[in-house]
Amino acid sequence: MKTIHFSGAAAIAAAIAVTAPAAAQDFTIVNARLIDGTGAAERSNTTITVRNGRVANVGSGGAAGGTVVDAQGAYVTPGLVAAGSVLGLVEVGGVASTNETRSSKSPYSAALDMADAINPASTAIGVARIEGVTRAVVSGSPSGDLFGGFGAAISLDATDPTPLMNAAAFQVIDMGENGARRAGGSRAAAFARLEDALSEAAAYARAPARYGDGRSEDSLLTRADAAALSRVIDGSAQAMINVDRASDIRRVLQLRSDYPRMKIVLAGVAEGWLVADEIAAANVPVVAVPMRNLPASFETLAATQSNIGRMVAAGVKVGVIDAGGPSVSPQLPQQAGQLVAQGRIPGATGLSHEQAIAAITSIPADIFGLTRSGRITPGARADIVIWDGDPLETASAPTAIWIDGNEQPMTSRQTKLAERYNPANADTGLPKHYTRPR
Amino acid sequence: MSRLRMALALASAAALTACATAQADTAGPKSASSSELPKRAENPYASTYAPYGSQTTVIENANIYDGAGGKIMGGTLLIEGGKVAAIGTAVDAPADALRIDAGGKWVTPGIIDIHSHLGNYPSPSVDAHSDGNEVTGPVTSEVEAQHGVWPQDPGFSRALAAGVTTLHILPGSANLFGGRGVTLRNVPARTVQGMKFPGAPDSLKMACGENPKRVYGSQGRMPGSRMGNFALYRITWQKAVEYDRQWDAWDEKVENGTAKAKDIPKRDLQLDTLRGVLDGEILVQNHCYRADEMAGILDLAKEFGYKVSAFHHAVEAYKIADLLKENGTCAAMWADWWGFKMESYDGIRENIPFVHAAGACAITHSDDDIGIQRLNQESAKALADGNRAGLNILPETAWTWIGMNPAKALGIDDEVGSLEVGKRGDVVLWNGDPLSVYARPEKVWLDGALLYDAGSGMRPVSDFELGQPGEGDTK
Structure with missing residues (x-):
């Protein structure tokens, strides 16, 4: 039996470098300050056993054998699940050839499948991975029509060249102001468009071979888009509907009276707290951005960072998304940290530390069908992060990361740049171009 | 020439007081008596800000980051007459002072954001509110951010609740010469004049790189490349140098009594701003991402005889930190933004601390209405990444990135940026360690006046938010 005394990434990396096989490694983490991602209370001195890429056991006491990682009391969490992400779809946001999120000149909308565009070699994936992100739920943005196509879930495992997990798991739909703009200028136009498209999709589903027979030539939905939307109607793909204003949320919830099998995820939802009871009663999950507290538009007038806390208090299942950030890498822990901070302001509502961590791990995993992800419980995928401090503090960072039990490199293109220019390093006497950090 | 111009400004200010109205520059030829020469209105749109009512306040048992790199554990801060009157471990406070027991909580100076568009890109961000870029020409040094600031922007109140007490509003980066920036006190006001930081120098916003060449190149106009950017900088600065020379000659004649009204040079508002830069009265705040371009701008400044106060965004500042130090130019940066455009592709999380470690002046800035609420967290992030x-x-050194360093780069470091005796009483009492993600201000004072109090719910609500859903919420 071999024990790695955990004292930072270097020790782990060195130890693993000696022993790492290509396949997932069995190991045991001892002395973990565990927050398991389910919202359960933090537990100190925890032992996590990993076998065949899965969490075999979570308990206390020593390791039964094999490689042992001593976390020395450090925080251990599941890998973060980045929902609302563009990881793998964007290398440089402003360079169109490396930005797959919009397809404004395509004749297709709902039929677009982000799985076809994901690039696991994107440097943004490495940057996000060393921040503790192990899974991402990626999607494009509607550009021509209301529909943004199918999103997909990926693993960020550096050892896995085919990271796709769930393809075509959900369809992105813009309503509210964006939907109104895309549909021709009003919310009424957006709903007319949505309902027409869904009824066309229903017609397709009834008889695919006859789809389009007898229709006028100016039909507004292509066959491919109709086929894609038929999966929204029958519930085999979720509908992630971007909506903010309270009245728009109510109206979207009504869709299920016409399409009872439709599975809705509300996204954005800035004014969700005003209709939290109705969202809870409809049993519809929400993904929302914590850091929104400005009336950025007339549909987010009531935006507050108490939004998520108030919805959760009303019984809504809410995951965090980091959409709309300036960088392609998410700031999930910092976002979740705001929710804890908000609870400490008189008159505001936040989340507990454990709830906030659940909102960036198990909850988005559950909402988007990443079963067995985002939690450290027996049977779960061994996506595990050891931190050098409280995971939600901006000062903290991961020191070791496993995905499906595979030890991950703690480097990225950014760490190479930083190492090359680190003022603590001695001058080599040659241009920086000759310095190639590991 | 700077000193001469300053003397003239004082002289004409006195003249203005005497005759109460400003005369236009178009007066006809007159005799050489300087009292009859055309006068220019000095300091139009002047600040009307005056501190709000304050009481002598002593905050005891506080841990303090002083903003200048110092830390006091278990310290006391006395605010009297709106100013920092005493700070230390043993402070004599007047018996009638309002006593606040911080109970070991933290006190810092109010945060300064050197790069904000609150007011000129306000919420709601509808087209009708888009007043931050004069996108009609690449050289618009005549426009001023103050004329596009909407004081009812709800963003100001959010920044206040996050401990921001001073902020610099800049024109955007569409243009090579974007116009003048304005420094504001973060107080609710009906007018921008009511927010203006009295006596703070104006800035000139300049921009490098992708934005100007994209905006104008796409219209088939210059600049359409980085070459064009620099050519147009140089063409414009050359005009400014010649303009400055004309006015210097005129000022000299005024000084020695040989000036004749008919000889007064024609006033050009665009070049006036640039002359102010050449004279050191207006500070250059230069949007620039790439290391090689920043180096080019530093040479440009030498070529025409001005100084760059700070590079903004400066995503690659870490590659040229030595040059920044050598030139006395600050870098205002994000902690971790990167990848949103080609010139931000080489962003690293250690940018701020690497610049600092090289002995250059590092600043954490926001450029964002949400980011301005998190400048303490962003600094904590950068600090940890550097270490x-x-x-x-x-940690107390890192607070200079949102304390003394932005104050210096804005030319207001004798008044704000740290809790030194005699400075403005801009103070934040935090509910926890202010470098923690969980910390929020409990109370915020500007010039000793309590303007935000989380406990009592005292917070400003802009006219726009009255009668709207969520009015007066904790936000």
């Missing part, structure tokens, strides 16, 4: 990379920067 993880092997540096040894103290």
